[in-house]
Amino acid sequence: MQQLAKPRLTFWQIWHMSFGFFGIQFGFALQNTNTSRIFATLGADIDSLSILWLAAPITGLLVQPLIGYLSDNTWHPTWGRRRPFFFVGSVLASIAMFLMPNSSVLWMAVFVLWLMDASINVSMEPFRAFVGDKLDASQQTGGFAMQTFFIGCGGVIASLLPTIFTDYLGVSNVPVNGAIPDTVRYSFYVGGTVYFLAVLWTVLLSKEDAPADMDAFLAERAANKGLANAVKEILGGFFKMPKTMVQLAIVQFFTWVALFAMWVYTTPSIAQGVFHSSDAQSSAYQEAGNWVGIMFAMYGGVSAIAAFLLPMLAKITSRKMVHLLCLTIGGLSLISIFAITSKEMLLLPMVGVGIAWASVLTMPYAILAGALPANKMGYYMGLFNFFVVIPQIVAGVVLGAILKHFFANQSVKVLMLGGACMVLAGVLTLLVQDKVDQVKAQ
Template sequence: MQSPSIKPRLSFWQLWNMSFGFFGIQFGFALQNTNTSRIFSTLGAEMDQLSVLWLAAPVTGLLVQPLIGYLSDNTWHPYWGRRRPFFFVGAILAAIALFLMPNSTVLWAAVIVLWLMDVSINVSMEPFRAFVGDKLSNSQQIAGFAMQTFFIGCGGVVASLLPTIFTDYLGVSNVPVNGAIPDTVRYSYYVGGAAYAIAVMWTVFTTTEAPPEDMAAFEQERKRGTVKALGEILGGFARMPKTMVQLAFVQFFTWVALYAMWVYSTPAVADNVFHTSDAQSAAFQAGGNWVGIMFATYGGVSALAAFGLPVLARYASRTAVHMVCLLIGGASLISMYFISSKLMMLVPMVGVGIAWASVLTMPYAILAGALPAKRMGYYMGLFNFFVVIPQIVAGLVLGPLVMQVFGGRPVQALVVGGVCMMIGGVLTMLVRDKAE
C-alpha cells in the first residue's frame, strides 16, 4: 500500500469509479430497510417479533465485518488487488440472495435469507470503507466518503421507490395473494439484484490498487496463521485509538435511532396515517409503498447533502458539523409522532437525510485520519462493532418496550430513536479529531 505522503490526488472520475459500487450496495440495503418489516408482517410476524427478527442483520455484521476487514488487509493478488476480490464475491452472493428473498413463502425462510443477504452485502461493503483509506490522502478522504454517500443516496432513492413505480406506473399488483409477498416487492428485489451486481462490477473492473510497499514483510504477516489472526481481531479492542473509542459512543446512540426507524416506520405509518395494523390489507401495503417514498426522500437529501458536508467542514470542525446534523435528524424523528398526513411525513425525512449523509461520511473521515494505514480494513471492520452492537441492543429492547410500555404504538419507537440520535449529537462534542 502506498504511504499516505505519496498518494496521488485522484480526479473526479476516479473518485466516481471507485465509489460507484456503493450505488448497488445501497440497492440491497435500501430494499432491506424499506421492505423487511413489510415482508415479515405479510408472512405473519407479530408487532413484538419484528425487532427480534431483524437481529439477523446486525448479528451478521458483528461476525462478518471485522473478519472480512482483517482478511482484506492480508490479501493481495497481482490482478484482483486487495479489496476487489471481496467486492466481486460479495456482489455475486448478494445478487443471489436478493432474488431469493421475495420468494420466501414462510416467515422462517425469509429470516434465513435475510441472514444470507446480510452476510453477502457485508462481504462486499466492508472493504469499500478501507478502499478510501487505501487510495486517498487525508486531504481527499472527506471527498471520497462524500462520493460514497452520494451513491448511497442515489441507490437508496431508486430502490425505495421501486414498489411505488411498479404499482403506479406499471400496473403491478401491490396486494398479497394467499399471504404471499406482493408482486411489486418481488419485482423490486429482482431489479435490485441486477443493479447490485452491475454497479459493484463497475468498480471492480475500472479501478486498480497499489501493491504493499514491502511485499516480503506482507507475505510474512499473512502466513502467521488463523489462530493468531483471531487473537489479533479479538485483541484489537484493547488497542483502539482514542478517537475510535470516543466515536464508539456517538455511533451507539446513532444506530439505535436508525434501527428503530428502519424496523418501525412501516407499522408506524400504517397506524398513524393509513389507520390499519392488518398486514394483509391493501391499506397496510399502501403504507409500505409510502414508506418507500419517505425513505427515497431521505436518501435523495443525503445524496445532495453529501457534497455540502466537505464545504461546511472547511469552515467549521468535522465534529461540529456531525453534531448539528445528528441533532437535526433526532428532532425530525421525534416530530413523526405528531404527524398524521401522508405529505407531511416527508418533511421529517429531510432532516433524517441530512443526518444520514453525515453518519455515512463524518465518522469514517474522522476515523481514517486516526488509523494506521496497514490496518485500515481491520479497524474499519472493528469500528462497525459499534454499528451493530447498538442494533442488537435495540432489537432486544424495542419490541417489549413498544408492546408493554407504549401500548402497541410503533410510532413511540421512533420517538425513542430521535432522543437517542440527539444524545449521539451531544456526545460528538467529546470526540477529538486528530486531523484538525
C-alpha cells in the same frame, strides 16, 4: 515513521472507486424499506419485528471484522486487495435478493435476511477501507462523501421501486394467499441485478496499488495465517483501539439505535397512524409500505445532495460540529413524526433524516480514517462496525418489550425514542478528538 503522501486522484477515479456503493445501497434500501413489511405479511406480530431483524446486525458483527482482517492480508496481482471481496459479495448478495421475496414462510425470510446481510457486508466493509487505501488525508472526506452520494442515489431509486411498479407499470401490490406482493418481488429482482452490475463497475474500472514493501507484506501475511491467529488479532484489537475510535464508538451506539428503530418501525407506525390499518394483509397496510418507500427515497435523495455540501461546511467549521448539527436535526425530525397525520407532510421530517444520514455515512469514517494505521485500515474499519451492529442488537432485544409494555404497541413512540437517541449522539460528538482539528490548532 511518517507516511508518504498518496497521489491525488481525479474526480472520475474517485467516482469509479465509489460507484459500487450505488448497487450496495440498492440491497440495503430494499432490505430496510421492505423487511418489516415482508415479515408482517408472513404473519409476524408487531412486537416481534425487532427480534426477527436481529439476523442482520448479528451477521455484521461476525462478518465485517473478519472480512476486514482477511482483506488487509490479501494481495493478488490482478484482483488486488479489496476487489476480490467486492466481487464475491456482490454475487452472493444478488442471489439472496432473488430469494428474499420468494420466502413462503417467516423462518425462510429470516434465514434469507441473514444470507443477504452477510453477503452485503462482504462487499461493503472493504469499500470503507478502499478510501483509506487510495486517498490521501486531504481527499478522504471527499471520498467518503462520494460514497454517500451513491448511497443516497441508490437508496432513492430502490426505495421507490414498489411504488413505480404499482403506479406506473400496473403491478399488483396486494398479497395473494399470504404471499409477498408482486411489486416487492420485482423490486428485489431489479435490485439484485443492479447490485451486481454496479459493483462490477468498480471492480473493472478501479485499480489497487501493490504493497510498497512486498517482502514485508508477505512476511506479515505468513505470520498472520490461521483461523486461531485471526480470531486472536480481531479480539485483541478491542484493547488497542485508537482513542478517537473509542470516542466515536459511543456516538455510533446511540446513532444506530435510532436508525434501527426507524427502519424496523416506520412501516407499522405509518400504517397505524396515517393509513389506519394494522392488518398486513390489507391493501391499506401495503399502500403504507409503498409510502414508506417514498419517505425513505426522500431521505436518500437529500443525503445524496448533502454529501457534497457537508465537506465544505466542515472546512468552515469542523467535522465534529457538522456531525453534531446533522444528528440533532435528524433526531428532532424523527420525533416530529408523532404529530403528523398527513402522508404528504411525512416527507418533511425525512429531509432532516437525510441530512443526518449523509453525516452518519461520511463524518465518523473520515474522522476515523485519519487516526488509523495504514496497514490495518481494513481491520479497524471492520472492527468499527461492531459499534454499528452492537447497538442494533441491543435495540432488537429491548425495543419490542418497550413497545409492548410501555408504549401500548404504539410503534410511533419507538420512533420518538430513536429521535431522542440521535440527539444525544450529536451532543456526544463534542467528546471526540479529531486529528484534523488538532493539526489546525497547531
